[in-house]
Amino acid sequence: MDKIIISDLQTTGIIGVKHPERDKPQILFINLTLFLDLRKAGVSDSIADTVNYATIARTVSEQVSNTQYHTVEALAEHLSKYLLASFPLETVRIRVEKPKKVSNTARVGVEIFRRKSAP
Numbered sequence: 001m002d003k004i005i006i007s008d009l010q011t012t013g014i015i016g017v018k019h020p021e022r023d024k025p026q027i028l029f030i031n032l033t034l035f036l037d038l039r040k041a042g043v044s045d046s047i048a049d050t051v052n053y054a055t056i057a058r059t060v061s062e063q064v065s066n067t068q069y070h071t072v073e074a075l076a077e078h079l080s081k082y083l084l085a086s087f088p089l090e091t092v093r094i095r096v097e098k099p100k101k102v103s104n105t106a107r108v109g110v111e112i113f114r115r116k117s118a119p
Contacts, residue, residue, distance in 0.1 A: 001035045001036075001037070001090065001091070002035070002036060002037055002038035002039070003033050003034060003035050003036075004032075004033070004034040004036070004038075004050070004051065004053065004056075005031075005032070005033050005034075006030075006031070006032040006034070006053060006056060006057055006060075007031050008029050008030075008031060009029065009030040009031070009032070009057050009060060009061065010027060010028075010029060011027070011028050011029075011030055011060065011061045011064040011065065012025040012026065012027055012028065012064070012065060013025055013026070013028060013064040013065050013066075013067060013068070013075075014026075014067075014068040015028065015068070015069055015070070015071075015072065015075060015098070016070065017070050017071070021101075022068075025065070026098065027098075027099060028064060028072075028075075028096060028097065028098060029095075029096075029097045029099065029107065029109075030060055030064065030079070030094065030095070030096055030097075031094070031095040031097075031111075032056065032060065032083075032092065032093070032094055032095075033092065033093035033094075034051065034056065034083070034087075034089050034091075034092055035089065035090050035091035035092065035093075036050075036051070036088060036089050036090050037090075038050060051087050051088065051089070056083070056087065059082075059083075059086070060079060060083075063078065063079060063082055064079075072096040072097070072098060072109050072110050073110050073112075075096050076094045076095075076096045076110055076111075076112045077112065077114075079092075079094050079096070080092050080094050080112060080114040081114075084114065084115075084116045089116065090115065090116055091113070091114065091115045091116065092113070092114055093111065093112070093113045094111065094112055094114075095109055095110070095111040096109050096110055096111075097109030
């Protein structure tokens with residue numbers, strides 16, 4: 001399966017279990033792997049035959065800033081459902097990471113893999 005990759009999309013949003021994490025938006029990094037058939041776009045060279053990377057990035061950033069989850073697990077699940085419902089994607093892999101929130105780490109987070117359900 002073909003894939004589109006969006007790496008280290010820097011977003012901000014309210015996320016965390018306790019204060020002070022919930023007091024103000026914090027930086028989150030979102031990594032997306034979007035699985036879909038890209039053959040038609042490869043032949044036509046038309047944006048109409050694929051998904052627009054900038055639109056996906058903007059939409060994900062808006063979703064993050066407009067939600068307030070306690071866990072990165074819940075945010076990742078929300079993003080997967082939203083992307084699969086809103087775009088012609090077959091499968092998504094989403095990694096959500098919080099930088100420097102655990103001692104001696106650059107980032108901590110989760111990665112999920114979800115398929116579009118059959119109608």
